[in-house]
Amino acid sequence: MRASPPGLKTRARRGGGRPTIADVASLAGVAAITVSRALRDPERVSEDLRRQIQRAVDELGYVPDPNARALASAQAEVFGVLVPSLTNNVFAEVVRGIYDGLSDSSFRIQIGHTHYSGLEEERLLQIFLSQRPAALIVSGIDQTPTARRLLEKAGCPVVQIMEIGSDPVDMMVGFSHFEAGRTAVQHLVDAGYRRIGFLGARMDPRSQRRLAGYRAAVEAAGLFDRRLVTTTPVPSSVSLGRELFRDALAKVPALDAVFCNNDDIALGVLFECHRASIAVPDKIGIAGFNDLDMMQVAFPSVTSVMTHRYEIGCLSVAMAREAVAGSGPERRVVDLGFELIRRESTFRPATAGTRSKA
Amino acid sequence: MRASPPGLKTRARRGGGRPTIADVASLAGVAAITVSRALRDPERVSEDLRRQIQRAVDELGYVPDPNARALASAQAEVFGVLVPSLTNNVFAEVVRGIYDGLSDSSFRIQIGHTHYSGLEEERLLQIFLSQRPAALIVSGIDQTPTARRLLEKAGCPVVQIMEIGSDPVDMMVGFSHFEAGRTAVQHLVDAGYRRIGFLGARMDPRSQRRLAGYRAAVEAAGLFDRRLVTTTPVPSSVSLGRELFRDALAKVPALDAVFCNNDDIALGVLFECHRASIAVPDKIGIAGFNDLDMMQVAFPSVTSVMTHRYEIGCLSVAMAREAVAGSGPERRVVDLGFELIRRESTFRPATAGTRSKA
DNA sequence: TTGTATGCGTTATCAA
């Protein structure tokens, strides 16, 4: 039924002439499937053939085609990773952990930026899923209902990172932003500060929960005043920190401390204090969030909440890999915690009115 | 020759039951290839069929399988991107530009971290090439001979970014680090500084060329002294900036200015000056590199060389896309330049001994 | 442990 006589030279090969598994197989004198097995699961092939095949692979410079592999196995060796942004150092560190956690494997990584948008997350999820990824790592626990449904029927391990909550889609690695915020602010209260402001940019869900932690601590101390809270949906930056601080001071001139949503803001506050000759920590106490390297070097050094971002990346990958391998990880929700690092910016020894800790 | 009688229900479908192009085709009453065409190049299908097909696609929720597509067309819709590191804000910005430049397309992005290693770059290139990417974007112009050979026979557009040179593999977008370094240091010379140090971390090829620019400027002014140069292969950080500055001061107590490899180092210097009560810009002038947001907010604000990192990302993608589409871009090597931003940290009005500029 | 037959979902090629 074919137009051209059978047996004659068939159509020109479409591929780029790269060696295929069949080339390796014929050179090694085995069947293609044996090469396939030798490459993916050497244990299942006798040592003799394994060596022979390896030699053929080396000689030909054969590299498996991941696309063909993905098509045939209906499973791409890809980890899909959804983060709000990469220019945010926090997520850059998480992603570094993810890369490092996969560097000894052949898994690829595909990153998507949600730009803090739930709709964008849905869209990217849809695209990612079309590749049948081996696992998905998504940021936060506030997926839209649609996104959540997509994740639930993703057919692969899913890890939600950066936060923890009571209702994981599958697995979770993170920490409580509420507790972290509360702890930082409690420290300010304990240090004797009484007009403690909150400075926040972007105000994504995690920022909101840190704000809630702030509020819990200040209210418990009977120090809450709504004018103490200064936020903006604008993305965070050092210069924005300066603006927010100026705004806060204008609203509440008696302000004596600030808990900053993140270290960039805290740095902006610190510089503004220098410029306006406001003594830190005496006139103003400053606490940041994330504990970037510079907080330790700053003058005065800045109190901050250290978070385990890199470790979150590593661990999320480790858990996903266990799940991919079949053996689910022991714990499906892991709280990696945080650590308050007290530094000069909040150091007020023996202040009147300090609440003593239990 | 088959074991089971022909015609009977064949093996269970291996795929996950997702709709395929064949499902869309039969629902729309056309051939699969027509659906394929309607999706990729609507112009080539009559409007009637196009509408019919679109309806079927929507009804079924059909999403093309990128793996099958890549296999059949021997061309993955992927841009391979090789950068040294993502935690380096500079490259995070470049990558942001790359993402933004592709956000209106269906191209995926695959990032590889070379960790500033040429060998690692070779390895990643090998892996990336196995996917037959649509284009490659690599950092710098110092590829190993092997890497360069791989790039030359990559069979896709290649853009080298962040630097420019005389011998592009294919295309280039960047600027001259030598000129940037020289310009910054010339500014310090013009401002009247005489013991100008160089502080450098990591010392990758771009840092080396900035150092060469430093040297050219200082030598031209007859101010070179090898003890003024303080470098380390250690990765850059704010705390390292402090250390380098301390080392430099110990070597040359009369040091009166520093050109820092990057803004992190400059920030470390600034903080150390605060801590040690060294007046900036009077006792020490500080110039940084990259012009991060914080340089403008710092007190005193810090002179820095602004580079167009985000734009480099965008433009490299734009050029690659033109090349992918067939029409090569007009210019194959684009110098995006830099801009010296003068700020308080180097402001010394009317100093004796200042060389007047032509 | 190894091999045979077949399918994965799509596009290139060629013909109508």
Added chain:
DNA sequence: TTGATAACGCATACAA
């Protein structure tokens, strides 16, 4: 403009 057929390179299912 549309369609039939074969290929893309590999892995699954099953048999030996």
